Amino acid sequence: MAAIDEYLKLDNQLCFVLYAGSRAITRMYKPLLDELHLTYPQYLVMLVLWEDDSRSVTDIGQRLQLDSGTLTPLLKRLESQGLIIRKRLESDERKVIVALTPEGKKLKEKAVAVPKELFCRSGLGEKEFMALKDQITGLISRMETRSGECEK
Amino acid sequence: MAAIDEYLKLDNQLCFVLYAGSRAITRMYKPLLDELHLTYPQYLVMLVLWEDDSRSVTDIGQRLQLDSGTLTPLLKRLESQGLIIRKRLESDERKVIVALTPEGKKLKEKAVAVPKELFCRSGLGEKEFMALKDQITGLISRMETRSGECEK
DNA sequence: CGTTATTATATTTTACACAATATAATTTTA
DNA sequence: TAAAATTATATTGTGTAAAATATAATAACG
Numbered sequence: 001m002a003a004i005d006e007y008l009k010l011d012n013q014l015c016f017v018l019y020a021g022s023r024a025i026t027r028m029y030k031p032l033l034d035e036l037h038l039t040y041p042q043y044l045v046m047l048v049l050w051e052d053d054s055r056s057v058t059d060i061g062q063r064l065q066l067d068s069g070t071l072t073p074l075l076k077r078l079e080s081q082g083l084i085i086r087k088r089l090e091s092d093e094r095k096v097i098v099a100l101t102p103e104g105k106k107l108k109e110k111a112v113a114v115p116k117e118l119f120c121r122s123g124l125g126e127k128e129f130m131a132l133k134d135q136i137t138g139l140i141s142r143m144e145t146r147s148g149e150c151e152k
Numbered sequence: 153m154a155a156i157d158e159y160l161k162l163d164n165q166l167c168f169v170l171y172a173g174s175r176a177i178t179r180m181y182k183p184l185l186d187e188l189h190l191t192y193p194q195y196l197v198m199l200v201l202w203e204d205d206s207r208s209v210t211d212i213g214q215r216l217q218l219d220s221g222t223l224t225p226l227l228k229r230l231e232s233q234g235l236i237i238r239k240r241l242e243s244d245e246r247k248v249i250v251a252l253t254p255e256g257k258k259l260k261e262k263a264v265a266v267p268k269e270l271f272c273r274s275g276l277g278e279k280e281f282m283a284l285k286d287q288i289t290g291l292i293s294r295m296e297t298r299s300g301e302c303e304k
Numbered sequence: 305c306g307t308t309a310t311t312a313t314a315t316t317t318t319a320c321a322c323a324a325t326a327t328a329a330t331t332t333t334a
Numbered sequence: 335t336a337a338a339a340t341t342a343t344a345t346t347g348t349g350t351a352a353a354a355t356a357t358a359a360t361a362a363c364g
Contacts, residue, residue, distance in 0.1 A: 004260070004261065004264045007264050007267045007268060007271075008199055008202055008203075008260065008263060008264055008267065009199075009203060010196070010199045010200055010203065010215060010216075012267070012282075012285070013199065013267060013285075014177075014270060014274070014281060014284065014285045014288075015174070015177045015178075015181070015267070015270060016196060016199075016216075017285050017288040017289050017292070018170055018173045018174040018177060018288065019174045019177075019178075019196070020216075020217055020292060021170045021174075021288045021291060021292050022167070022170040022171045022173075022174045023217065023321080023322095024217070024292045024295055024296065025166075025167045025170060025171075025295065026167075026171075026321095026322095027322090028295055028296075029167070030322095039348095039349065039350080040350090041349080041350060041351090042349095044162075044168060044171070047160055047161075047162045047165065047168075048162055050160055051160075051161060051162065056312085056313095057312075057313065058311090058312065058313085063162060064162075064168075064172075065172050065175065065176070066350095066351075066352090067351080067352060067353085068312075068313050068314070069313095069314080069315080069316090069350095069351070069352060069353075069354090070350065070351050070352070071313090072313065072314055072315085073314095073315095073349080073350080074349080074350075077349085088313095092311095092312085092359075092360070093312095093358080093359055093360085094311060094312040094313070094358070094359045094360065095311095095312060095313085095359095096312080096313065096314095108156070108160065109156065111160060112156045112159050112160055115159045115160065115164070115165060115167070116159060116302075117302055118166060118167060118295070119159075120298070120301070120302035121294065121295045121298045121299070121301075121302055122166070122291055122294060122295065123291075123294040123298065124291070129166060130164075132166065132287055132288075132291070133164070133165075133166045133169050135284055135287075136166075136169040136170065136173045136284075136288075137169050139173060139274055139275075139276070139284070140169070140172060140173050140176045142273060142274060142275040143176055143177065143180055143270070143273045143274065144176065144180075146272070146273045146275065147273070149272070149273070150268075150269055150272035150273055175351080175352095178351095178352095179352090182352095191318095191319065191320080192320095193319080193320065193321090194319095208342085209342075209343065210341090210342065210343085218320095218321075218322095219321080219322065219323090220342075220343050220344070221320095221321075221322060221323080221324095221343095221344080221345080221346090222320065222321050222322070223343090224343065224344055224345085225319080225320080225344095225345095226319080226320075229319085244329075244330070244341095244342085245328080245329055245330085245342095246328070246329045246330065246341060246342040246343070247329095247341095247342060247343085248342080248343065248344095
């Protein structure tokens, strides 16, 4: 893959398959998430909160790699749906703590259908599924640590 | 991975690594694309046009899996930057043909730095890089063809 | 202890991404 | 050959995603 043309072909772009793959999963999830009255980014936030009931906005942002400009409006919508509550930490009023309501906790059981559908539709065994996930995780990690090492 | 809890852990989500990976690449590309005065989705459109100079909006949409609501404003911005022109096909006035300008063609040579940077930062050999891309392509394909086959 | 620096979140702005709908052109049907 | 159906693109509305900036609170410093 030495020629300029090969480097710039859409079919050779790893970036494009990640982008297209992510959106294909979002499309696949949509009918299932509609039943839970959640959008895809809201579902990701709920995944974080189902692990640990009570987190700060910064914690959620770090887990999901999303900034507060994205999270604040999203959390407000979850709050208006009655799935979470937000309150300032008394000991440090800069921090907003996000906690699940009983309604929010209840959704967890229904939500398991979502990743099960992807697992089934992936056509992968459990080991292959996790191996692919781990390969992409490794890619992200190397991309972020090898900054400055490459010659243009 | 039988328990509900395991299915819903963020670290077990293939959907999340694709989503996070795609955005990590977009962040990595941003300084390089800023030099070309392109956003990431604009860059993808240019990749399509650098392969074939002249395409309809529908063609571009099919290649990138993007709909006209996304493409029309994006193409207008590329046009106002002088990189493309848009014109109705005389033989079928429903169709808008998108073609590169000389400026748009010239960008191709500079753009090759973008995928080269990813390739380098990925820490993968060429075979591994393409294998990962092919695995994700296969995943997308199976996800889209196995609709209806999975029990919730 | 007052000032400066840093941190946390919110707001504004821009660019998507997608669903729904509108408009116009072409194709198909009866 | 006119009407109905389909196709192509554009527009509107909503929800992100991120950059830049604003505001408020806490920590660090001299």
